[in-house]
Amino acid sequence: MSIxxxxxxxxxxxxxxxxxxxxxxxxxxxxxxRPKLLDDYVGQAKVREQ
Incomplete structure (x- = not known):
C-alpha cells in the first residue's frame, strides 16, 4: 500500500x-x-553520583 x-x-x-x-x-x-565547565551546570554532581 502506498500513500x-x-x-x-x-x-x-x-x-x-x-x-x-x-x-x-x-x-x-x-x-x-552558557556555563563554561561541566562543574558550572547546576545538579551535575548529583547526576554523576547516579
Whole structure:
C-alpha cells in the first residue's frame, strides 16, 4: 500500500526564526550565558553520583 496525494502546492514559507546569530556580538552574548565547565551546570554532581 502506498500513500498518494494530489497536494503539489507551493512549498511552505521560509522560517521566520533562525538559529544562527545575527551578529558576532549576539554570538558572544549567547556564549557568555552558557556555563563554561561541566562543574558550572547546576545538579551535575548529583547526576554523576547516579
Amino acid at each position: 498518494q496525494t494530489d497536494d503539489f502546492g507551493t512549498p511552505p514559507p521560509a522560517r521566520m526564526v533562525d538559529a544562527k546569530p545575527e551578529t558576532p556580538q549576539e554570538e558572544a552574548i549567547e556564549r557568555a550565558l
